[in-house]
Amino acid sequence: MAEILRIQQVSKRYSNHVALNEVSLNVQEKSVFGLLGPNGAGKTSLIRIINQITGPDSGEIIFKGHKLGADDVEHIGYLPEERGLYKKMTVADQVLYLARLKGLSKWEAKKRIRHWFEKFEIKDWSNKKIEELSKGMQQKVQFIVTVIHEPELLILDEPFSGFDPINAQLIKNEILELKKNGATVIFSTHNMGSVEELCDHIALLNKAEKILDGAVKEIRKTYRSNTYKISFKGSAMGFANTLWTGGEVLEKHTEDDVHSFTIKLVPQLSSSAFLQAVLPGCELLSFNEIIPSMNDIFIQKVNEGNEVFGTKSNYTD
16 A cells, blocks of 8 residues: 655654654554544644644655645545634535635535535535534534545544534544545544544554554454453363462453353463363353453553653553
């Protein structure tokens, strides 16, 4: 897969605050890329540099094989976390005005507006002023403004903020549809469930530095901890004795003669060897590996980084 965006050792400082410290990332085209990190990690600073709102102190951004320039704005759509719509304008006039600014003819803009208004079920609100809309409805308008010129690269900062679960799912479906149609999406979010659901790759920033990046599936595999959940019938004591030096019991629960144990095996013991040892003494009902979620990995890596930087408080979510 070809590369659409390359960020090379980008640094940014504001007075005495280092916002980014030699951050490098590669974003593949036609993918969904999650830009993650706690508040103050540097995500917004990087997003603003990609959008050419500010410039880096050092490093460079390569877009589609060339150094990012002013003309590339036409190929990028940006949905900021702090939404910015003209509250006294009507919905239709607002979207038409911004679509024209992005290079669409009046005829093409109106055609696309009709399509998106019908798709998002806001046609009846066309002549309402922005200030008369609910926050969720305003978010829909802002999303339409972001995608109406069909940019090759979409940058979405907390795109699900303000949406109820139904409309959040609507936006998730649209992100996947945009990817299917050839767009590349970078989105910043604190919602790790959305990351696992949508992202092909992620990068995690903390304290102005990149501390993790890669494919979501590969990262989750890398952080496997040889932890399993097993359900069985038989002697719980016998099971524990069989396990003995092979691992430790993290949790256990018994209901209606069914024992459920969460166990962590020692690195030297494979799951197949463990099963061979315990099967003769119990009736196995289920056996599943517990692979850490992106939320677990996020918290672990941020806390590890905070320890390195001498931060006392732990990040919990």
